[in-house]
Amino acid sequence: MTATTAPAPTVVNGIAQERRLVTAIPGPRSVELAARKAEAVAPAVGTTMPVYAEQAGGGVIVDVDGNHLVDLGSGIAVTTVGVSDARVVAAVQAQVAAFTHTCFMVTPYEGYVAVAEKLNALAPGDFAKRSALFNSGAEAVENAVKISRAYTGRSAVVVFDHAYHGRTNLTMAMTAKNMPYKHGFGPFAGEVYRAPLSYPYRDGGLSGADAAAQTISMIEAQVGAGNVACVVIEPIQGEGGFIEPAEGFLPAIQAWCRAHGVVFVADEVQTGFARTGDLFASNHEGLEPDLLVTAKGIAGGLPLSAVTGRAEIMDASHAGGLGGTYGGNPLACAAALAVIDAIESDDLVGRAKEIEALLGGRLRELAARDSRIGQVRGRGAMIAVELVKAGTTEPDAALAKAVAAAAHAQGVVVLTCGTYGNVLRFLPPLAISDALLEDAFSVLEQAFAGA
């Protein structure tokens, strides 16, 4: 275990940074709300835990029954700076009092421009850049495809096995997994082609170069380089199971894109903003994506997403061709500016590395004694374990479900993912204390022992 440099506060946003259960999970008020949900909300909108939030701060979510839950999910990698960080709250409060909305396409405002300037400065690559702002990750991915098509005059989009890019029609086509994302919702947008991904745990440990050669040969044979507008890839796949391609895979794909006039798009919706121990996961192997797609961690929970890219590519779409009523909403921009400041001033990139050492270290110790943990992987505060039937590589989704359920019952919010549903993933807020992480790990350890 590594020592943390600064002592973590024991109270954040008025909330004690400790796990504390005062009722069964879910408690009676949550049960009541779940009954109302069943009547009022479309059942297709699922919930990981039937526990209703009332307040949150740091690494703790307090439910309507007064239970303090340890947050290892960050609302799916969103509250990177901590739930309800005071600086983000203050920035949004000031903005909401000034004006809530004018629409940037009608009477613009400084916050949007300032966020674009920050993104252009922070995105990898020493070249002129521009940004456009949207609301959700899926919307930004769609816009990256529009921008790539307008620039190249080509239509094909190449995506990967295990990819996740969203739930809109085009992004459903780009997402790999049928259930629950696509089943019955087609027909899907055309001109989307799926290529093999480097997946070291399951591809026999192909080198990055060999895996890339396979992928490139598939693209050239089945799509044709001259038809490809863009290749869209998550540098570490999120929903697909926190899959890190073998070293060299991503640079080889980027180099092929460059050589063939194909726009290389990094979908960093889940990996972005310090999560992986770099500001962007692309930094890890020195990638310089032509277009970088960000969302989630950018604005501390307010809906904001962006496409940031090479000026000549971003400039190719006609005036008025990109936008939307709420894209770059002033509240979300105020939050994003505060988040970016907090990432810098709190050295959250460094904190993500400490979390990797602590949680990744503990999980590796556990994996050494439990052969149901096939692999521990991920970087920074984006760590996962892929679970298998002991002594095999056969995915064990039931085990992932059982461990998650046992952790939930003890007040630890954990998420599952993976094409085979057999991956437990950990995405704590970077503001979480070591003490909370240690406590959550001991709950997980017991959950494994009991499953």
Ligand code: PLZ
């Ligand atoms: N690209 C890489 O991870 C969102 C999806 C949760 P939106 N991932 C969480 C769910 O079940 O809906 C995601 C992502 C990557 C795009 C998206 C889409 O982002 O903001 O959910 O549209």
